[in-house]
Amino acid sequence: MPGTMDRPEIRVEGENDQHSLVHILLHHGLKYDEKPWPSDHPKFIPAGGKDPLLNSMVDVIKLSTPPAVGFVLDADNPMTDRWNQVSKNLNEVGLALPSTPPLTGLIKYVPKYKTRVGIWLMPDNQRDGKIKDFLQTLIAQDDPLIELAIDSTNEAKSKGATFADKDQPKAVLNTWLAWQEEPGEPYGRAVAKRYFDHDHELAFRFVKWFKNLYDIA
Amino acid sequence: MITRLRIDQFRKFGGYHVTDLRPVNLLVGENGSGKTTVLEVLHFLRSPNPCSVLTNQAWHRGEVVAERRHRDDSDTYSQATIEHFFMGHSLRQNERISASYTDGAGDETTRFLQIVPVEEVRQLVEQAEYGGRITEKQGASSIVVDEFTVGRKGIPSSIRTGRFARIEESSEKFRVGFQAGDLGSIELRAIWDALNQERRENDVYRLLRDVLDPNIEDLFFEAGHNFVGNGRNGALVGYTGTDRRIPIGSLGNGVFQLLCLAVKLQWAANGIALFDEIGTGLHWSRMGEMWRLIIESARQNNTQIFATTHSLDCLKGLSWVCENYEHLGQFVSVQSIKPELDEAVALPGERLPFAMSQEIEVR
Numbered sequence: 001m002p003g004t005m006d007r008p009e010i011r012v013e014g015e016n017d018q019h020s021l022v023h024i025l026l027h028h029g030l031k032y033d034e035k036p037w038p039s040d041h042p043k044f045i046p047a048g049g050k051d052p053l054l055n056s057m058v059d060v061i062k063l064s065t066p067p068a069v070g071f072v073l074d075a076d077n078p079m080t081d082r083w084n085q086v087s088k089n090l091n092e093v094g095l096a097l098p099s100t101p102p103l104t105g106l107i108k109y110v111p112k113y114k115t116r117v118g119i120w121l122m123p124d125n126q127r128d129g130k131i132k133d134f135l136q137t138l139i140a141q142d143d144p145l146i147e148l149a150i151d152s153t154n155e156a157k158s159k160g161a162t163f164a165d166k167d168q169p170k171a172v173l174n175t176w177l178a179w180q181e182e183p184g185e186p187y188g189r190a191v192a193k194r195y196f197d198h199d200h201e202l203a204f205r206f207v208k209w210f211k212n213l214y215d216i217a
Numbered sequence: 218m219i220t221r222l223r224i225d226q227f228r229k230f231g232g233y234h235v236t237d238l239r240p241v242n243l244l245v246g247e248n249g250s251g252k253t254t255v256l257e258v259l260h261f262l263r264s265p266n267p268c269s270v271l272t273n274q275a276w277h278r279g280e281v282v283a284e285r286r287h288r289d290d291s292d293t294y295s296q297a298t299i300e301h302f303f304m305g306h307s308l309r310q311n312e313r314i315s316a317s318y319t320d321g322a323g324d325e326t327t328r329f330l331q332i333v334p335v336e337e338v339r340q341l342v343e344q345a346e347y348g349g350r351i352t353e354k355q356g357a358s359s360i361v362v363d364e365f366t367v368g369r370k371g372i373p374s375s376i377r378t379g380r381f382a383r384i385e386e387s388s389e390k391f392r393v394g395f396q397a398g399d400l401g402s403i404e405l406r407a408i409w410d411a412l413n414q415e416r417r418e419n420d421v422y423r424l425l426r427d428v429l430d431p432n433i434e435d436l437f438f439e440a441g442h443n444f445v446g447n448g449r450n451g452a453l454v455g456y457t458g459t460d461r462r463i464p465i466g467s468l469g470n471g472v473f474q475l476l477c478l479a480v481k482l483q484w485a486a487n488g489i490a491l492f493d494e495i496g497t498g499l500h501w502s503r504m505g506e507m508w509r510l511i512i513e514s515a516r517q518n519n520t521q522i523f524a525t526t527h528s529l530d531c532l533k534g535l536s537w538v539c540e541n542y543e544h545l546g547q548f549v550s551v552q553s554i555k556p557e558l559d560e561a562v563a564l565p566g567e568r569l570p571f572a573m574s575q576e577i578e579v580r
Contacts, residue, residue: 047575048575055571056571056572062562063553063562063564063572
């Protein structure tokens with residue numbers, strides 16, 4: 001779209017998701033550090049939570065700027081519930097979805113609104129979880145600290161730590177981050193500083209979905 | 218009230234629907250998307266003088282050609298041309314543009330403009346049975362307009378003769394207020410006089426006071442001016458506590474723009490009001506109140522309103538009203554005009570505040 005400030009969109013749950021994903025994309029050659037960034041690069045819009053993201057999905061698709069609009073949201077637990085919510089939304093714009101999300105992320109054309117829709121369920125379209133699980137997957141396999149972080153978190157829980165069971169991945173990840181070169185960095189900055197393995201297969205898979213959705217070479 | 222609109226072969230719209238229309242409708246979209254065309258179609262559909270409407274629309278857009286007064290004469294004059302209303306910008310035999318609207322009772326009314334051979338029309342003119350204007354362009358065509366209403370039983374209620382038809386004089390007192398840009402002096406004074414005759418000038422004052430300044434007392438139009446041209450000429454505003462009225466042009470463009478909006482809104486009671494680029498010249502902080510009064514006026518006066526905007530401030534003002542006066546959201550629809558689709562994308566007023574909070578680019 002030459003000569004326009006308008007950009008296609010990608011909607012995420014929150015700002016942490018936005019910053020993490022932008023830095024992963026930067027590490028894979030996308031040009032979000034240019035001003036202005038290329039017109040085929042979508043702008044990230046944090047929805048302020050999964051409920052606003054789901055509630056706005058239909059209107060976002062109908063009013064989206066071509067060629068595509070994407071949504072990245074946590075699968076949570078169980079993933080099937082989240083997928084069913086997404087399916088119900090996409091039915092409203094005339095799309096029928098498979099019963100489970102594709103491994104490579106969903107991309108489908110919406111004829112009525114002449115746009116593509118993409119869905120990525122964190123961490124990997126296959127299992128329950130959140131973006132924290134996605135990032136944890138990107139920790140290098142030979143990293144000596146992640147096992148220690150898992151064991152320490154479990155021990156803390158057994159000794160009365162008050163975080164909820166569903167927040168265990170968040171507690172593990174933040175514990176691990178507390179032991180990095182700059183302790184306690186937010187996820188986005190941690191990604192930018194290459195604490196995570198950006199060349200992991202899962203990162204490649206996400207970037208490929210992103211590029212295919214928005215037709216980025 | 219118009220609930221649905223269909224446009225066929227009119228300017229850039231091949232076959233296009235606008236649905237879920239409500240008492241107050243804000244049309245948004247890119248430059249050249251066709252927002253103003255939708256207003257023009259509504260004007261064409263509901264005016265008692267559709268031929269004049271189309272001619273005036275052509276003039277307003279500068280769609281004119283230079284015609285020679287006489288065959289051998291170099292003296293030329295400007296003549297409005299209707300070819301740009303047709304897709305492809307050309308007139309072809311039997312080409313037709315049409316528009317339809319559905320009202321609250323479910324009845325559909327269609328109006329179309331069709332090119333038919335000149336000779337056919339001439340015969341009917343001689344028989345004094347015609348209704349419409351004849352022009353010749355490139356020796357090919359004439360112009361006729363046909364209107365018929367299909368009731369629920371599917372029976373046309375007006376007469377149609379072949380490809381040519383009579384225009385029925387509308388017996389309905391129905392007004393269409395169309396505002397694109399400033400009102401000229403003649404039109405503004407004529408409307409102001411009509412409102413005063415109907416004792417409805419106070420509704421205009423109320424809008425000006427509530428949106429702009431509670432100290433606005435009255436308006437006065439001086440005699441003795443050359444009234445052709447700028448509507449501001451001789452228009453004076455009186456303020457409470459002052460001994461002299463002030464030219465409206467001295468108060469800034471927004472005041473005059475709002476006056477034009479207010480008079481057209483009142484004049485279109487029991488009809489439809491069409492506003493192109495509504496709110497131009499108005500500060501963002503006044504948009505909410507402007508919309509609140511427009512919606513209230515639509516409800517009180519049984520007026521259906523269609524407006525266009527590019528302005529985020531204007532949209533935010535409408536959203537503010539829908540959020541803070543929740544009972545008014547049901548009377549509002551935002552219509553995103555995208556000619557590449559088959560129909561406009563409708564966003565009900567109740568969902569507008571959430572859409573704005575989610576940074577959905579409605580425009």
